[in-house]
Structure formats: structure tokens, C-alpha cells
């Protein structure tokens with residue numbers, strides 16, 4: 263089982279510069295700074311972190327004494343000592359007093375991250391694989407119950423290689439979710455391709471997916487399709503509900519056999535592609551109506567993710583508003599009357615609509631304040 267956690271670290275170090283370097287380089291970790299041995303021991307006792315980093319040259323106490331005191335805490339976390347030089351006697355003394363590792367400056371941050379991960383793994387329940395909570399998820403804003411459950415599943419599914427179907431209304435973040443899965447998965451260094459299946463004729467859809475062989479029809483050239491190009495990576499098929507029934511049988515066969523034939527080609531080409539699909543349709547309903555094959559549905563639906571619409575998580579609107587206003591670079595503040603206007607809307611276009619309404623409000627606003635009158639909804 264793969265378990266992602268936000269690893270919490272107490273960093274005992276009186277060097278302010280080093281504290282801030284660590285904070286900025288370790289996004290995805292929760293860092294609790296402590297500026298003295300004495301306060302560090304207290305913080306560890308109260309906060310129960312996953313790992314402790316201890317600077318050997320901390321001023322108020324001998325580091326060996328800090329190590330011994332930390333060791334006495336029930337359920338004591340692993341401690342990594344950070345020293346200035348790699349002196350064998352320091353390494354030996356640290357380990358003897360209970361440290362799990364000694365890392366000498368200067369070091370690559372990766373070296374420290376590896377050591378932290380190793381320490382957490384050794385300290386966790388046997389059989390669980392701990393990995394760092396990927397910082398990519400920070401771009402998926404939301405703390406409401408529905409979106410938290412969604413993010414949890416997103417991480418679990420990213421750790422597997424099975425097909426994923428993402429369902430949600432337009433603008434809820436399906437594209438974003440698919441990207442996150444890819445970037446967090448073992449295929450992250452492979453290609454990520456997106457094909458929108460909506461509104462393209464069957465022949466074009468198939469030449470795009472499978473590629474063509476020269477001479478197969480007038481003007482056809484040798485070209486690879488999305489399946490070949492996405493080899494060892496991820497193919498995101500957006501609006502899979504729009505794939506015409508006539509093209510569904512072939513798509514199913516390829517997903518089952520992991521090999522394709524280019525259009526007009528006779529040679530089978532093996533492909534290693536993870537497929538993520540998305541739809542805003544109710545697929546079971548489409549199956550009942552005969553516009554979607556049940557067997558294809560079962561194949562793409564191994565793992566299912568539903569993103570709740572924004573109107574079911576209006577509690578996230580203040581966070582999202584902060585996010586979109588801050589990435590736009592200007593610093594307009596939003597008044598509470600404008601905020602309640604936003605929270606009373608039903609958001610048919612979801613997060614995409616919210617972003618547009620906010621950017622418009624920012625343009626309309628005066629004096630750096632977004633008021634109720636600046637909130638203008640799209641006439642849908």
C-alpha cells in the first residue's frame with residue numbers, strides 16, 4: 263500500500279537564514295521551526311512530528327544532550343543531526359546518542375530529503391510505503407469535505423497504473439485533476455497528451471488516436487497517433503462520452519490488448535499508455551440509452567473520481583477567490599458583501615466561471631476593493 267503523508271518536521275536551528283532556506287525548499291512538507299534546543303524539545307513533545315532535524319552547533323545546549331532528552335520522549339521521532347563538517351567522531355557520537363543519520367554541510371537538498379524519507383519509512387507501520395505529499399496538489403484549492411475526499415482519492419489513484427474516469431460538471435477541474443495524476447504517478451517523466459474527443463468526426467478521431475500509414479488514403483502520410491506518442495506516459499481523453507459508438511469497439515480492443523494498428527497499417531505496434539478519461543455526462547444513463555458501450559465503460563472506469571460542483575462546496579469560495587486574485591498579481595481585496603454575493607450564486611460554469619467573474623470584478627473595482635456591484639455574472 264502506498265501512503266502519502268504530509269511529513270512534519272521540527273527543525274531545531276538558531277540560524278534564521280537556514281530556517282528560511284529549508285522552509286522554501288521543502289514545499290510539501292510541514293516545517294515547524296525551533297530556534298533553541300530547549301524549545302525544540304518542548305515542541306517535539308507537544309507536536310509529535312515525523313522527524314526532527316537538529317543543528318549540531320545549536321547554542322543554548324550541547325547537541326548530545328538535546329539528543330538524549332529527545333530520546334526520553336515517549337514515541338520519540340527519528341532525529342537527523344546536521345553538522346558543519348563530516349567528522350567521524352561526530353557521526354559516531356550522534357548515532358550513539360540516538361540520531362538515525364548525520365548529514366554534513368554543504369549538502370544537496372536531495373541528500374537530506376532522502377534521509378528524511380528513509381527515517382520516516384523506518385519508523386512507519388511495516389508494509390506501508392511512505393512518500394512525500396506531492397506539492398502539485400497545492401494548486402488544487404479547497405478544504406471542503408467533498409474536495410478533500412477527492413484529493414485523497416486522487417493521490418491513491420496516482421499511485422496505481424489503472425485507468426481512471428473523472429466525472430464532473432464543466433469547469434470543476436477535470437483537466438487539472440488528470441494533470442496532477444500524471445505528475446504524481448510513476449509515469450511523470452513520460453509524455454502527457456490530451457485529446458478532446460468532443461465534436462470531431464470518427465475518421466479524424468481515429469487517425470489522431472492511432473496514426474496513419476502513407477498511401478492508406480489520398481494524402482495520407484506516415485504519422486504516429488496519440489497512443490504511440492503517449493508511450494510510457496499518460497493519454498488524457500477528454501469528453502470520452504462524445505466518442506461515437508462506431509469508434510468505441512476499436513478503442514476498447516486497444517485498451518485491452520495494448521497494441522495498435524495505424525490506420526491502413528498491417529503491423530501491430532505495442533503501446534504502454536495509461537488512459538485517463540473525463541466526461542461531464544452521466545455515463546450509466548448514456549449506456550441505458552445505447553449511446554455508450556457498457557464494456558468500454560467497465561474498461562475505462564477501473565478507478566472512478568467524481569468532482570463535486572462548486573455550489574456544493576461554497577465554503578471553498580473565499581480560498582479560491584484569494585487564490586485567483588493573488589495569481590492575477592493585483593491586490594484587490596474582496597468585501598464581505600461581494601463574497602456573500604459569490605456564495606449565493608449557483609455556478610453552472612463552476613471554478614472556470616468563478617475565475618472569470620473574479621477577474622472581471624477586479625477590473626471593475628475601484629480603490630483596490632471589490633464590492634458587491636463589481637460582481638457581475640455571466641448570463642447563462
Ligand SMILES: Nc1ncnc2c1ncn2[C@@H]1O[C@H](COP(=O)(O)OP(=O)(O)O)[C@@H](O)[C@H]1O
Pocket residue numbers: 401402403404430431432433434435436437438439585613614617
Ligand atoms: N480546485 C481548484 N483550485 C484551483 N484552480 C482550479 C481548481 N479547479 C479548477 N481550477 C481551475 O479552473 C479552470 C477550469 O478547470 P478545468 O480542469 O479546465 O475544468 P474541466 O476540465 O472540468 O472543465 C482551470 O483554469 C483550472 O486550473
Ligand SMILES: [Mg+2]
Pocket residue numbers: 433436437500
Ligand atoms: Mg476540461
